[in-house]
Amino acid sequence: MTTRMHDGQLVVDEELAGEVIAREFPELAGLPVRAISGAGTVNAIFRVGEEFAARFPLASASRADLEAEAAALAEFARSSPFPSPVPLGVGGGDERYPSAWSMQSWVQGEVADPFGQSGSDGFAEDLGALILALRAVPVGERVFDGQGRGGEPGDHDDWMAHCLAQSAGKVDVSGVASAWEVLREMPVAGEHVMSHRDLIPANLLVSDGRLSGVLDGASFGPADRSLDLVCAWHLLDHGARGRLREVVGASDHEWRRGAAWALQQAMGLVWYYEQSNPVMAELGRSTVARVLGDQDVVE
Template identity: 75%
Template sequence: MHEGRLAVDEELAGELIAREFPRLRGLPVVAVPGAGTVNAIFRVGADAAARFPLASASAAGLEAEAAALAQFALACPVPAPEPLGVAQGDERYRSAWSLQTWLPGDVADPIRTAGSSSLAADLGALILALRAVPVGGRVFDGQGRGGVLADHDAWMTHCLSESSGIVDVDAVAVAWDALRSVPVAGDHVMSHRDLTPANVLVAGGRLTGVLDGGSFGPADRSLDLVCAWHLLDAGPRRALRAVVDASDDEWRRGAAWALQQAMGLVWYYPESNPAMAKLGRSTVRRVLEDQDIVRTP
């Protein structure tokens, strides 16, 4: 999917896991299929999961993620993975990697979950629980989404140039022009920062778990609202908004972050990760069809 991607298979993962975590030696190591683009995931026995970055990562960086993951697990109102350790690779796999608890469940589908008001209520409760964690002296780290919308103008221009024939680029350009200048809707709050379907576990239309909490930290209070357009159609989306009591500016900024993220998926992943490309297209469609979002301010 990415140039310079690191390679790791079940055999190599099993050897590294046995070396670094001897208590797990002999347990089955099975690659976990999925649409993720950052880590290769392997289930280790019944209760652990190893995460091998697809681009080289430092042990210090993964230790910081583990600390954030532990705090996220404490704050999350549904189960979330907990860190078990960070380990080094070798000449065969040149990156640090991590081990955490395994969390069972089904990954949310952006189409099948779209009509669930129960999931909308659960996602709203999740966002409120994360926001309740004090930011303290922490500040937004400046990485990725969650800061100034207009800082992503060049990226959006590039995505538009690559997306002709995939989505309605003229409509997206108009929507982004209207949304990029929506004012900040309040102080930064603690945020998961990537509430996409791949990180949301569901059963029976309810939220049962949340993955990938290692980026838990301060960000635009609108950022976690991306799940409203990634996962929900209009009715449940309104239900989620009611739970978090989002103002017009907060809500529209959430749509802007969802649009920014989705536009990076539609053109980049059609062949290498069709599920991610499909998610991007459905999210773009939902934003463009949302009359509360695309109206002229």
């Protein structure tokens, strides 16, 4: 039996997904529906035929919320220099699956591995090109929505204390605590910019060693300009990280603040997903090790 990742998690299998998809999108009825295994923690994902993907939230979501995400995803797809899913519509729930859900186009590629391209300057350059392209999108009148990472690292002190208490024996908690005390104080390095906000391996696709697609752009919006730099420690070793920094042109404060966000995110993965999603827990451990071993950010 699969361990559920969250309390109250919604459950949907291929048979139910196929029935719901056929009801809401009759033009897709009869296409094979296949569950996609992976490290996803927010949605159960099904491939529909060869060209489509259905995303069923693991926690109930409203149609309005998913329509807002679809609008952000559409803007992201227009802005990204790499292929990204295009929203195709939002479906409604019923008594068997009490949540709205969404349909998108399918993007080809293999999900990035934290170590697969870790020494590649070319892959680092691709990540840098993505970040710069997103930053070039005008923020306009939009402001950071206050959700999750992307404001001030210090606002997450209580969460980090909780993670440290849960992570004894899993990572170097004393090293993390010392690094956090320094990194959380890094001053903001400029105005908020448009950001993907979750550049983890599970949201990046590769082909022939290069970045070939970007998933989960539905949170595209203004945030701390350092936030998208988390990919440097999630995916790259020291030399390639340096190349990414060169491409982005990050200052010392901006770079170290990016390390703070990577450390905050990683510490939540280490213990929370230890049993229910070992891939994510291992990502947390490897990212923590990269941050603590990076002499450019931890002295």
